[in-house]
Amino acid sequence: MYASTHFATGAAIGKMVGSNWLAFLLGILSHIILDIIPHHDYRGRRGIFLDTLVTGAMVLWLLPYPSYILWGAIGGALPDLEVVISYLFFKKKGPRFFPTHSGMLPHRYWNLPYGFLVQAGVMLTAIIFLLAKVA
Numbered sequence: 124m125y126a127s128t129h130f131a132t133g134a135a136i137g138k139m140v141g142s143n144w145l146a147f148l149l150g151i152l153s154h155i156i157l158d159i160i161p162h163h164d165y166r167g168r169r170g171i172f173l174d175t176l177v178t179g180a181m182v183l184w185l186l187p188y189p190s191y192i193l194w195g196a197i198g199g200a201l202p203d204l205e206v207v208i209s210y211l212f213f214k215k216k217g218p219r220f221f222p223t224h225s226g227m228l229p230h231r232y233w234n235l236p237y238g239f240l241v242q243a244g245v246m247l248t249a250i251i252f253l254l255a256k257v258a
């Protein structure tokens with residue numbers, strides 16, 4: 124999935140658990156689950172650039188929130204750093220170690236528009252949860 128989708132989901136998990144380390148670890152775990160759900164992925168530098176802008180805007184948005192929200196978000200998006208490095212420095216053929224990137228676990232693809240819509244639904248759910256006041 125897009126790094127911004129992983130980031131938003133990890134942030135929502137951070138809000139749910141309220142602990143930096145648990146948020147970070149569950150954020151990484153959520154990356155595996157989201158990568159297994161069929162989805163669209165960008166195929167070039169323009170997609171990476173747009174996704175980086177969206178993720179950067181979300182970092183700025185989340186900075187005033189408690190730290191466990193940002194730790195969850197970082198854990199959620201961090202595994203995609205190896206994908207970005209692979210695209211930018213190895214013409215997509217760099218080494219990949221994360222289970223859904225290396226082929227150890229399935230990384231399912233879904234064409235547009237459904238592969239985008241499934242991510243929009245995940246991200247919208249995460250953002251609604253982040254904005255909601257939890258009693």
Ligand SMILES: [Zn+2]
Pocket residue numbers: 124154158202203206223224
């Ligand atoms: Zn990934």
